[in-house]
Amino acid sequence: MKLNKKDPPPVLLQMENISFRYGKRSILNDTDLTIEPGTFTSIIGPSGCGKSTLLYILGGFLKPDSGNYLFNGSKVYSLGEFGLGRFRKKNIGFLFQDFRLLPFLSAEKNLALPGAFTGKKLSIQERHELMHSLGIFERRKAKPAELSGGEAQRVALARALLLKPSLLLLDEPTGNLDEKTESEILQVLMKLKETGLALVCVTHAKSVMLHSDRVLALQEGKLTEVNLKPEAAPKTRTKKAGTIKKRKTSEK
Template identity: 40%
Template sequence: MTALDRVSLTIPKGTFTAVMGPSGSGKSTLLQCTAGLDRPTSGAVMLGDTDLTKLSETKLTLLRRGRIGFVFQAFNLLPSLTAEQNVALPLRLAGRRPKRSTVLGVLEQVGLRERAGHRPSEMSGGQQQRVALARAIVTRPEVLFGDEPTGALDSQTSREVLALLRGMVDRGQTVIMVTHDPVAASYADRVLFLADGQVHDELHAPSAEQVASRMTRLSVVPC
């Protein structure tokens, strides 16, 4: 079975792209290939001038640590560490000594500087996801990938996190997000619709209603 079939696309720098599609359409595979987590059996994945498919596992790991950020539905925070320590972790893993001012500055960017000394169990789900977002951007990644980043949040908290992502894009960050939520997708500049491993449609500057309508049509695309 082919997960992705002759998919060719360009994600412009400093844009917000949402990826949607029915279950099994290839959304997660596309995200994992573009983020360097999986290797495609053919083709190339370019991050700037770097072809991720040509890198060794060691070089790919180093690239992901320095040039790519991840935010998932599960917050994946270490429960024994404070928010500040969780955010500093990617820098430590990269062999860099994190400056406290840098870490606190990123926490301030997501509105949680005053929670720097709190552990995950002392924070709400929305606050934990914002810490996860701060952790993802502390290395100043070229691309931030989100896999259903608001899937575990209530609607109000989800909008707050999406507004943070939108604000980062408006300041030059590149974001690629897989989502099933038309409201979440409406925060993006472009929505790509996948079906059967191919890009079947796209929308620019979408509304939630337009996204929902396209998804309804996509669900009846013949195999």
């Protein structure tokens, strides 16, 4: 489909006035967020501000107390448990902060799991190609305890990608990686972005922020855009995240 220049960018998901509390503590407070396909958004903020909570809500794991969450135009949290499970399998890849690999299975068998649960047959060749691109093919027979932190992280990333999600949620994906591996992973993520995958990544790493199309800071339950190049525009924008436009492709 050829887009007319005047057409608004396609929208993958929209959060409207989302609020979430843990007991009396407000974590998200009337937050808006719009994500388009093929974009990379970094989320930053101090420990405990609610970054992981935001990812769980985006991934269909945690129902907000109020507000709308629309994915491809449909209200996610109007779905029942079964529908939410299907939504997650069809659309979401999640790289958790603690990887969550199964300790008794080899790296390769951990990768076979998403296929086993959904009944979707994953070819061995497909799995091997993914492991090659992430530099973990040689370690495929190893169990998680025999993997380094960075290797385990890459196996978990491969697993998150296996069902070809439209949204990849990453919770501090480069925390255990050396510079070279981090840069290789970022290259893989950039290629995925070009295929239309939307990425939302919680991170503290400047290198990851610099690869993203925009950086949003979570502060007191609200998302605001951060300008990483203060010399170009000295002020932090306080515009609502939901109204921020994707940068032009010519800037890449």
